[in-house]
Amino acid sequence: MIPGVALTLALASFTAFTIARLRLPGRRILLVVFTAGNLLPPQVLITPLYTVYTMVPLPWWMSDSLSLYDSYLGLILVHVGFQFGFCVFVLANFMSTIPEGISEAAMVDGAGVWRRYWQLTLPLCRPALAALGTLQFTWMYNDFLWALVLMSSGDKLPVTSALNNLRGQFFTDYNLLAAGSVLVALPTLIVFQMLHKQFVAGLTLGSTKG
DSSP, rough: HHHHHHHHHHHHHHHHHHHHHHHHTTTTHHHHHHHHTTTSSSGGHHHHHHHHHHHSSHHHHHHHSSSSSSOOOHHHHHHHHHHHHHHHHHHOOOOOOOHHHHHHHHHHOOHHHIIIIIIHHHHHHHHHHHHHHHHHHHHHHHHHHHHHHOOOOOOSSHOOOOHGGOOOOOOHHHHHHHHHHHHHHHHHHHHHHHSHHHHHTTTTTOOOOO
C-alpha cells in the first residue's frame, strides 16, 4: 500500500510537470486522455486483467505462482494504474496555478528541467501531494475488489479483504467480525485525524485556477 502510494505520486508528479510546465505539443490532449481514463469502470477490466496477470511471468522470489497473479507487485501495479490518471489531473491543474515567472527566473539562472522539477516545482506542490497522499492511502487501504480477484493466498490478502474470511459458510461470529472491523478502521481514522485538513482540501484541489 505504501509503495503503491509513493509510486503513484512520483509518476504522477513527473507526468503533471511535463504537461503543466513544459511546452510540449499535444500536452492538453494527453491530460484529457488521463482524465478520461478515470471514467472507465474497473469492473469491465476484471476478466482481461486476470488473464494477463496469469500469463506474465515473474521469478520465484517475487511470486509463488511465478506470475503477476497472487503477487504484491501485481496488486501494486493495478492500484498505480487506476489512480495514476486522477493524480495527474489534480497535480497538473495545481502546477498550472504556479506563476510562470518563477520557472522563467530559474531558467535564466541556468536551472535545467530536473532542477526546476525537484527543487522548485515539487516543494511548492507539497499541499497537493499531502492531500493526494491522504486520499490515495484511504482508497488503496479500503480496496476490496482487486485483492479478491488478483490474489488467492490468504496470508497475502490486505486486511480489508482478509476480513471477509472471518465469515464462515454456515456460521458467522458477528462479534468477532465487528471487532475486526473496528481494528481495520483504526489506521484510516488515525491518518484522517492527522491529515484531515489536507484530506478535505483534496476534495476540491485543482477544481479552480487563478
